[in-house]
Amino acid sequence: MRAAPQSVFTGPTHVVPMTPIRQKTAEHMIASRRTSAHVSTVFEVEMTRIVDLMARHGEEFERRHGLKLTFTPFFVRASVTAIKDFPIINSSVDGANVVYKRDLNIGIAVAMEAGLIVPVIKNSGEKSFLEVARTVKDLAERARSKHLSVEDVQGGTFTITNPGVFGSLLGTPIINQPQVAILGVGAIEKRPVVRNDAIAIRPMVYLVLSFDHRIIDGAVADQFMARLKAVLENWDEAVL
Numbered sequence: 001m002r003a004a005p006q007s008v009f010t011g012p013t014h015v016v017p018m019t020p021i022r023q024k025t026a027e028h029m030i031a032s033r034r035t036s037a038h039v040s041t042v043f044e045v046e047m048t049r050i051v052d053l054m055a056r057h058g059e060e061f062e063r064r065h066g067l068k069l070t071f072t073p074f075f076v077r078a079s080v081t082a083i084k085d086f087p088i089i090n091s092s093v094d095g096a097n098v099v100y101k102r103d104l105n106i107g108i109a110v111a112m113e114a115g116l117i118v119p120v121i122k123n124s125g126e127k128s129f130l131e132v133a134r135t136v137k138d139l140a141e142r143a144r145s146k147h148l149s150v151e152d153v154q155g156g157t158f159t160i161t162n163p164g165v166f167g168s169l170l171g172t173p174i175i176n177q178p179q180v181a182i183l184g185v186g187a188i189e190k191r192p193v194v195r196n197d198a199i200a201i202r203p204m205v206y207l208v209l210s211f212d213h214r215i216i217d218g219a220v221a222d223q224f225m226a227r228l229k230a231v232l233e234n235w236d237e238a239v240l
Contacts, residue, residue: 035177040208050235104124187205
């Protein structure tokens with residue numbers, strides 16, 4: 001059977017070379033899709049406790065520490081707790097071996113005009129909430145001002161990406177090799193939900209975990225997400 005002729009656009013065009021960051025991102029994403037058996041699971045999480053906490057303590061937090069209280073440190077700290085319970089999430093694949101990483105280094109995807117970059121919070125598991133908040137702010141500012149070092153973007157063991165800041169409800173992110181999982185955070189918005197057989201309005205968010213099915217079973221991924229959900233919905237760590 002003859003192959004169908006390839007469709008070619010014949011109208012006017014404007015050709016723009018990819019930036020170096022865009023080229024590297026494209027290569028990295030294609031390699032990741034070839035390497036990992038991508039599967040995604042979606043959980044809906046109520047953010048009432050955290051939203052209330054931010055409303056009560058946001059101004060005092062900024063007054064004391066000189067930085068705005070944002071959602072990102074909550075997701076980082078909750079991920080740390082869940083990863084410690086399910087360390088396979090903090091691993092990589094080396095041939096027929098699973099390599100468990102002792103350090104927990106969480107990358108935070110930062111969107112820039114030239115493309116996406118992922119600075120890394122080193123030793124995230126050893127940092128307090130305040131230390132995480134300060135590190136997130138510092139890395140994001142240096143990423144946008146192009147003052148990150150090579151070391152700042154290396155050594156990540158788990159990544160969090162937040163398309164929700166642009167209004168996306170959810171997405172299915174591609175794993176950042178050689179990691180085996182990535183968490184996507186959707187927009188936090190008020191939605192009607194059922195509570196005690198009644199309709200209530202609550203701040204909700206969709207969290208999506210893309211994971212490598214070669215070594216992470218669906219049951220383990222869902223247990224990890226259930227733990228993450230429980231930490232966020234029942235937040236009990238002091239922020240001041």
